[in-house]
Amino acid sequence: MVAKKPRVVIIGAGMAGLTAANKLYTTTGSNDLFELCVVEGGSRIGGRINTSEFGGDRIEMGATWIHGIGGSPVHQIAQEIHALESEQPWECMDGSSEETSRAATFAEGGFQLPPSVVEPASTLFKNLMDYAQGKKVEDSTASNGEVEYQKLAAKAYKIFTSNGSLGNLSVGSFLRQGLEIYWDSKKNDEKLIGSGNWSRKSLEEAVFAMHENIQRTYTSAGDLLALDYSAESEYRMFPGEEITIAKGYLSIIESLASVLPPGLIQLGRKVTQIEWRPESCGGQADMDNGYGCRPVKLRFCDGSVMFADHVIVTVSLGVLKAGIQQDSGMFNPPLPSFKTEAISRLGFGVVNKLFLQLSPTHDRKGPELNKFPFLQMVFHREESEFRQKKIPWWLRRTASLIPIYENSSVLLSWFAGDEALELESLKDEQIIKGVSATVSSFLWQPQKTENSNSHELCNGNVSSEEHCGVNFSKVLKSQWGGDPLFLGSYSYVAVGSSGDDLDKMAEPLPSSSGYGPCVSHPLQILFAGEATHRTHYSTTHGAYFSGLREANRLLQHYRCVGV
Numbered sequence: 248m249v250a251k252k253p254r255v256v257i258i259g260a261g262m263a264g265l266t267a268a269n270k271l272y273t274t275t276g277s278n279d280l281f282e283l284c285v286v287e288g289g290s291r292i293g294g295r296i297n298t299s300e301f302g303g304d305r306i307e308m309g310a311t312w313i314h315g316i317g318g319s320p321v322h323q324i325a326q327e328i329h330a331l332e333s334e335q336p337w338e339c340m341d342g343s344s345e346e347t348s349r350a351a352t353f354a355e356g357g358f359q360l361p362p363s364v365v366e367p368a369s370t371l372f373k374n375l376m377d378y379a380q381g382k383k384v385e386d387s388t389a390s391n392g393e394v395e396y397q398k399l400a401a402k403a404y405k406i407f408t409s410n411g412s413l414g415n416l417s418v419g420s421f422l423r424q425g426l427e428i429y430w431d432s433k434k435n436d437e438k439l440i441g442s443g444n445w446s447r448k449s450l451e452e453a454v455f456a457m458h459e460n461i462q463r464t465y466t467s468a469g470d471l472l473a474l475d476y477s478a479e480s481e482y483r484m485f486p487g488e489e490i491t492i493a494k495g496y497l498s499i500i501e502s503l504a505s506v507l508p509p510g511l512i513q514l515g516r517k518v519t520q521i522e523w524r525p526e527s528c529g530g531q532a533d534m535d536n537g538y539g540c541r542p543v544k545l546r547f548c549d550g551s552v553m554f555a556d557h558v559i560v561t562v563s564l565g566v567l568k569a570g571i572q573q574d575s576g577m578f579n580p581p582l583p584s585f586k587t588e589a590i591s592r593l594g595f596g597v598v599n600k601l602f603l604q605l606s607p608t609h610d611r612k613g614p615e616l617n618k619f620p621f622l623q624m625v626f627h628r629e630e631s632e633f634r635q636k637k638i639p640w641w642l643r644r645t646a647s648l649i650p651i652y653e654n655s656s657v658l659l660s661w662f663a664g665d666e667a668l669e670l671e672s673l674k675d676e677q678i679i680k681g682v683s684a685t686v687s688s689f690l691w692q693p694q695k696t697e698n699s700n701s702h703e704l705c706n707g708n709v710s711s712e713e714h715c716g717v718n719f720s721k722v723l724k725s726q727w728g729g730d731p732l733f734l735g736s737y738s739y740v741a742v743g744s745s746g747d748d749l750d751k752m753a754e755p756l757p758s759s760s761g762y763g764p765c766v767s768h769p770l771q772i773l774f775a776g777e778a779t780h781r782t783h784y785s786t787t788h789g790a791y792f793s794g795l796r797e798a799n800r801l802l803q804h805y806r807c808v809g810v
C-alpha cells in the first residue's frame with residue numbers, strides 16, 4: 248500500500264479556520280506534507296466576520312473593531328494589505344463615540360443631561376470595571392477624584408468578598424455593590440430636575456444602568472449577574488486605540504484565504520457528525536476501513552462522508568453546546584465529560600447590530616436639523632410610572648443610537664441578551680415603529696434647554712409629534728442567535744465557570760493524559776475558535792491565535808520546522 252499523506256480537515260472558514268489553513272499551507276505547501284481542506288457549512292467565508300453594505304456605506308454585521316492596535320495580528324495584516332484606508336466612507340471611521348465629546352446623553356421624556364450629571368456615574372462605572380479587570384491606576388497619574396473612586400472600588404471589593412469565596416461572584420453584583428457605596432458616600436439629592444420625576448439620584452443611577460447595558464454588548468452576557476468576576480481580570484486587551492477597518496473586516500479574511508489554491512475551501516459543506524476513535528489501540532484490523540486507515544469519519548448534511556487523520560473543529564461555542572445535546576449526535580462517541588462540562592459551563596450570548604436609514608423626509612427641516620446626534624439614552628427604571636408606554640421593552644436596554652460617522656444618515660444600535668433575540672424576530676415595520684417612538688420620546692423636547700439646540704429635531708411645535716422629522720426608510724439587522732451555523736455571538740466566562748474551562752476547550756482529543764500511551768492515532772480532533780483562547784476569547788484576534796496554535800500543534804507533531 249502506498250503511504251498516504253495525513254489528511255487534515257478544518258471545519259469552518261472563519262478567522263480561526265482560515266488562519267490554521269493559511270499556516271499549514273504556507274509552512275508545508277511546497278513539500279506537500281498534508282492533504283488539506285477546509286469545509287464550511289455556509290455559502291461564504293468569514294463566519295462571524297460579515298462585511299456588508301447599507302445605504303451606500305460599508306458596514307459590519309459581525310466583528311467591527313480591532314480591540315487595541317498595539318500587538319494585534321489583525322491590525323498587522325490590515326496594515327500590510329493597506330486595508331486601513333478607503334475612499335468610500337465606512338462604519339465608525341471617525342472612532343468610537345464614547346471616546347469623543349460628540350455623545351449627547353438624553354433622559355427619557357426628552358432633556359439633555361449636562362456633564363455634571365453624566366460624568367460622576369460614568370467615572371464611577373469606569374473605575375469599578377478597571378478594578379474588576381485588574382487595571383491599577385497609577386497614583387502619580389491619577390487625579391484626586393480617581394483615587395477616591397479606586398478606594399471606593401476597593402471597598403466594594405472587600406465587602407463583596409467578605410463572605411469568603413470569590414467562586415461564584417458576578418461582575419453585575421460587584422458593580423451594584425459599588426453603586427451602593429457611592430450612594431452612602433454622598434448626600435442623596437432627591438430634588439426633582441427636568442421633567443418626568445427625575446432626580447439627581449435617579450438620573451445617576453440610570454446613567455450607571457446605561458453603562459451596564461454597554462457592558463452587556465461588550466461581553467455578550469445578557470445579564471451581568473451571570474458574568475464571572477474572577478475571570479474578568481484574566482481577559483487581556485491590546486494597548487492603543489480601537490479602530491475599524493476601512494476596507495472591511497472581510498479584507499483580513501480574504502487575505503488569509505488568498506494563498507490557498509482553488510478548491511481547498513469547500514462551501515456548503517455542513518458537517519453533521521464527527522466519528523472518532525478514542526481508544527484505538529495499536530493498528531487494529533478494524534481501523535482498516537478501506538480509506539487508508541484514517542481514524543476520523545465526517546458525515547455531511549448531504550449524506551456524503553469523508554475520512555481524515557485530523558480535524559480542526561472551529562465551530563462556535565453555541566454550535567458545540569447544541570452538538571453535545573443528547574439528541575444531536577454531532578460527536579460519536581460523545582466527547583469526554585471534561586470537554587462537555589466546559590462547553591456547558593462557559594457562556595455564549597447573543598449580540599446583534601441594527602442599522603437604520605434615516606429617510607430623506609428628515610431633510611425637510613433644513614440642514615441644521617438633519618444632523619442626528621450621537622444619542623445615548625437614559626431610561627426610567629422598570630417600576631417608574633413615568634415610563635413612556637410607546638417605547639417597546641426590547642429598546643429599553645439599548646444604550647445608544649448613533650450615526651455610523653458624523654453626518655451619516657445611517658444609524659446604528661447594539662442589542663444584547665433577550666432584546667437581541669427579540670430583535671431577530673421582529674418585522675422591519677415593527678422595528679421602525681419602535682425606534683421612531685423611542686427617538687421622539689428622547690429628542691422631542693417640549694422645553695428647550697441651553698446647549699441642546701443643535702440636537703433639536705422638532706420644529707418647536709410641541710403639540711404634534713409628527714413634526715419631529717424622524718422617520719426611517721430601511722432596516723438591516725444581524726441575526727446571530729437564530730443562525731444554526733452560529734447560535735449566538737461570542738463567549739464569556741459565566742458564573743460557575745472559569746478560565747480553566749477555556750483551556751479545556753483547547754485540549755485536543757484523544758487527550759494524551761486521558762488515554763495514555765495506548766493511543767495510536769493522537770490528535771484526531773483539535774479545537775480552535777475564539778472560545779478556546781484563555782485571555783483573548785470573544786475576539787477576532789483570539790480566533791486568529793487559536794488557529795495558529797492548532798496549526799502549530801500539528802506541525803510540531805510531524806516535526807516540521809517553521810513553528
Ligand SMILES: Cc1cc2nc3c(=O)[nH]c(=O)nc-3n(C[C@H](O)[C@H](O)[C@H](O)COP(=O)(O)OP(=O)(O)OC[C@H]3O[C@@H](n4cnc5c(N)ncnc54)[C@H](O)[C@@H]3O)c2cc1C
Binds near residue numbers: 261310518725777784
Ligand atoms: C455582532 C458581533 C460583533 C462582534 N464584534 C467584534 C469586534 O468588534 N471585535 C472583535 O475582535 N470581535 C468581534 N466579534 C467576535 C468575532 O467575530 C469572533 O470572535 C470571531 O470572528 C470568531 O471566529 P471563529 O473562527 O472562532 O468562529 P466563526 O467565525 O464562527 O467560524 C466558524 C465557522 O464554522 C462554520 N460552521 C458552523 N457549524 C458548522 C458545521 N456543522 N459544519 C461546517 N461548518 C460549520 C460557520 O459557518 C463559521 O463560518 C463580534 C461578533 C459578533 C457576532
Ligand SMILES: *[C@@H]1O[C@H](CO)[C@@H](O)[C@H](O)[C@H]1NC(C)=O
Binds near residue numbers: 297298726
Ligand atoms: C451577512 O450579511 C448579509 C447582508 O449583507 C446578510 O444577508 C447575511 O444574512 C449575513 N449573514 C449572517 C450570517 O449574518
Ligand SMILES: *[C@@H]1O[C@H](CO)[C@@H](O)[C@H](O)[C@H]1NC(C)=O
Binds near residue numbers: 406408409410
Ligand atoms: C454575605 O452573606 C450574607 C448572609 O448569607 C448575605 O446576606 C449578604 O448579602 C452576603 N454579602 C454579599 C456581599 O454577598
Ligand SMILES: *[C@@H]1O[C@H](CO)[C@@H](O)[C@H](O)[C@H]1NC(C)=O
Binds near residue numbers: 414
Ligand atoms: C455559590 O453560590 C451557592 C448558592 O447559589 C452557594 O451555595 C455557594 O457557597 C457559593 N460559592 C461557591 C464557591 O460555590
Ligand SMILES: *[C@@H]1O[C@H](CO)[C@@H](O)[C@H](O)[C@H]1NC(C)=O
Binds near residue numbers: 444446631633
Ligand atoms: C418618582 O421618583 C421617586 C424616586 O425615584 C419614586 O420613589 C416614585 O415612585 C416616583 N413616582 C412615580 C409616580 O413613579
Ligand SMILES: *[C@@H]1O[C@H](CO)[C@@H](O)[C@H](O)[C@H]1NC(C)=O
Binds near residue numbers: 614615618653654
Ligand atoms: C457635518 O456637517 C456639518 C454641517 O452641517 C459640517 O460643518 C461638518 O464639517 C460635517 N462633518 C463632516 C465630517 O463631514
Ligand SMILES: *[C@@H]1O[C@H](CO)[C@@H](O)[C@H](O)[C@H]1NC(C)=O
Binds near residue numbers: 708709710711
Ligand atoms: C402645530 O401642530 C398642530 C397639529 O398638527 C397644527 O395644527 C399647528 O398649526 C402647528 N403649529 C405650528 C406653529 O406649526
Ligand SMILES: *[C@@H]1O[C@H](CO)[C@@H](O)[C@H](O)[C@H]1NC(C)=O
Binds near residue numbers: 608713718720
Ligand atoms: C415615514 O415614512 C413612511 C414610508 O417611508 C411614510 O409612509 C410616512 O408618511 C413617513 N412618516 C412621516 C411622519 O414622515
